[in-house]
Amino acid sequence: MAICVLGINHKTAELNIREQFTVAEADYHQHIEQVIQAEVVDSAVVISTCNRTEYYLSVKSIAEFKHQAAEILGFDSQAKHVYLKSGHQCAAHLFAVTAGVDSQVVGETQIQGQVKRAFDVANHFSLNSEINKLFQMAFKTAKLVRSDTEIGRNPVSVAHCAVKLGRQIFGSLKQQKVLILGAGETAELLIRYLVNHDAKQLVIANRTPKNAEKLANMFNASTLPLSNVCHQLHEFDLVFSATASPELLIGYADTLAALKQRKYRPMVMIDLSVPRDFDEKIKQLDDVFLYSMDDLQKVITENMQRRENHLDEAYRIIEAEAELLDQWIKRHQHHDLLKQYQQKVEAIKLAVVNRQITADTSDDDANKMSTIAHQVSKKLSHDHINGMRKIIESGNQEHIQLLAELFNLEIKNDT
Incomplete structure (x- = not known):
């Protein structure tokens, strides 16, 4: 048997083409069942995300499969946006995908979970030894890349970067009282990262109290009416904002009053909103560290460059493992x-x-x-x-x- 991958990804095709080939995770089982009915195919794994749809296969003959690919998968193996890789190239490709090296955001970890779930579904069909070994080595390689290079060490998500900034200033977040304005997806990510880094005193304020309460219940946090934020601002050491408010929520005078009540103990304010929720004049206050999306984006760009600087190291590991x-x-x-x-x-x-x-x-x-x-x-x-x-x-x-x-x-x- 020979191993190969046939697929399409963000490097070869625009979204409007990729979405034509998307397979929902819930449909993996049925899809594999159909694919392995082809006489030339012995084992199959399908991985489909927003950035790629790929079939990893063990086939009796690459030439024969290539000839039948359109009929079996609906992919024209000759199309310019479709790639077919076999043997060493197939292995190196999967190893790069699983390690996050081939991702749109280099070093992201979500793809490893997606590959693992795809493999688990395919395992219901008794994968042959070649495909099984291919995926086991992909998980091993991903672990090596993450442990032996810096490719995943620098945060490149806004929420992660914001929390890391707070930690760098305060050291530990255990004793800090933290306010989060907003209850959407970014706010939830912020809270997840805060909880993961031992933040214990979390308060959520949102224009819709029900949404704030729902998020607070998920993370054992407290809530605060949005209208009370400025009056109680002095209580908080670290303030994040991730709302869609069209107007400022915290002004210069509000922050100055809070500082006086705090006896000028430092505050950190990180604004992830566009348009901004915090008045940019707050930067003039000596005891407030104010950061905007522009500030974070500079850090993210630098971190992304740091990750990409380690791509050569990652590919050396990938090539060595593919050779094994x-x-x-x-x-x-x-x-x-x-x-x-x-x-x-x-x-x-x-x-x-x-x-x-x-x-x-x-x-x-x-x-x-x-x-x-x-x-x-x-x-x-x-x-x-x-x-x-x-x-x-x-x-x-x-x-x-x-x-x-x-x-x-x-x-x-x-x-």
Whole structure:
């Protein structure tokens, strides 16, 4: 069997083309069931996200599959926005995808969970050893890339970056009282990151109290009416805003009054809203650290560049792991040659020993002869087996064919 990937992604096609090939996760099972009905396909995994739809397959023949791809998957393998990669290229591609190296946002981790879920669904169909090994090594490689490079170390989401900024200023968030204005998706992400970094005193204020209460219940936080924010601003050390308000929510005078009540203990205010929720004049106050989306975007751009600077390291790991998989597949696909050779050696050894054993041979002598014959055959075949492994791992089909002819072995043509 040969491994390959046929797909389309954000690098090869615009969204209006990609969305034509999207497969919902709920439909993976049914989709795989249909694909593996094709005689040329042995195993299949489908991965479909907003940025890609890819089929990882174990097939009897790449050429035959390429000819039937449109009929099996609805993909024209010749189309300019479609790619077909096999063997080493297929493995390196999946490893890069799983590690977040091939993502639109380099180093993002969401894709690893998406690949794992796709693999789990496909596993219901008893994946063959090649595809199973391919994905197990993809997860291993992703872990290596994240642990051995800096590719995932610098936050590139606005919410993550904002929370990290707060932590850098205060050190720990355990003792800080934190106010979050807003109850939408960005606000929820902020709270998740805050909770993950041990923030204990969280208060949520939103124009719609019901939405604030819902979010507060999820994270064991408190709520505050939006109309009371300016009156109670002095209570908070760290203030985030992520609303869609068309007007300012906190002005210069509000912040100055809060500082006086705090006896000028420092405050950090991070505005993730467009248009802004905090008056930019607040920056004039010495004891307030005010950051806007523009400030965060500069950090994000720098962090993205830092991640991309480590791409070469990531690809070196990916290539090395893909090479290891190549060697494993070659050994696996031709291991039958080694097995045949060892069986021949064993048969010759037994024949020789049996010819020497007569009715007068004692059990002790028979055992000694068998032991000596085993040791001799093992020593004589040792170099042969090592040489055969090297030839098999080289992938040179001509040499493998000569090897089979030399020892009168049968090659099972399934690749």
